[in-house]
Amino acid sequence: MTGGTVAVLGKTGRNFAAGMSGGVAYVYDEDGSFASRCNTAMVSLEPVLSAKDQEATVDKAVWHRGQTDEAQLKKLLEEHNRWTGSKRARELLDHWATARGKFVKVFPNEYKRALGEIHARQTAAAATGKAQGSAKKAVAAAK
Numbered sequence: 381m382t383g384g385t386v387a388v389l390g391k392t393g394r395n396f397a398a399g400m401s402g403g404v405a406y407v408y409d410e411d412g413s414f415a416s417r418c419n420t421a422m423v424s425l426e427p428v429l430s431a432k433d434q435e436a437t438v439d440k441a442v443w444h445r446g447q448t449d450e451a452q453l454k455k456l457l458e459e460h461n462r463w464t465g466s467k468r469a470r471e472l473l474d475h476w477a478t479a480r481g482k483f484v485k486v487f488p489n490e491y492k493r494a495l496g497e498i499h500a501r502q503t504a505a506a507a508t509g510k511a512q513g514s515a516k517k518a519v520a521a522a523k
Contacts, residue, residue: 383457384403385403385404385405385406385444385452385482386403386404386405386406386456387405387406387407387408387447387453387456387457387460387483388406388407389408389410389460389468389469389472390408390468391412391417391465392407392417392418393417394417395417395418395419396417396418396419396486397418397419397422397423397486397488398419398421398422399422400422400423400486400488401422401488401490401491402488402490402491402494403444403488403491404444404449404452404487404488404491405485406428406449406452406453406456406483406484406485406486407483407484408414408472408479408482408483408487409482409483409484410482414484415484418486418519422488422490423487423488423489424486424487424489424492425475425484425485425486425487426484426485426487427481427482427483427484427485428449428450428453428480428481428484428485429448429449429450430450430480431448431450431451433522434448434449434450435448439496440499441495441496441499441500442492442495442496442499443495444487444495448505449485450480453480453483454473454476457469457472457473458473461473472490475516479498
C-alpha cells in the first residue's frame with residue numbers, strides 16, 4: 381500500500397506490509413500472532429489507542445489524516461457493516477472496548493517521518509504569514 385487506510389478483520393498471510401510505504405493498516409490480531417507474519421523492515425507496529433489516550437500522548441503532527449486512529453477505525457467498521465451487513469464488523473463494534481485493544485496499527489516509518497515534516501513546514505509557513513501580517517499592520521499604523 382502506498383496510501384490510504386485499510387482495516388483487516390481476518391488473518392493475514394506471511395510478509396504482510398512488505399513494501400508498504402504510506403497509509404495505515406489496522407489489523408485485527410485476535411490471537412496475538414500477527415507480528416510474526418508482518419514484515420517490519422519498513423513499518424512499526426503500534427497499539428490502537430483510545431482517542432483520549434492518543435490525544436494525550438501522540439504528537440498531532442503524525443496523526444494519519446489528522447484524526448485519531450480510534451475514530452478512523454471505528455468509521456471504517458461502521459461503513460463496512462452498513463454497506464455489507466458484515467457480522468464480523470457488527471460484533472467488533474458491539475464489543476468495541478475489547479476489540480479496539482486487539483487491533484494493531486501498521487505505520488510505515490517513512491510515512492510517519494513525512495507527516496512530521498509536512499506539519500513542521502505548515503507550522504513554519506503559518507508563523508511566517510502571521511509575522512508578515514503583524515509587520516504590515518505596524519507599518520500601516522506608523523503611516
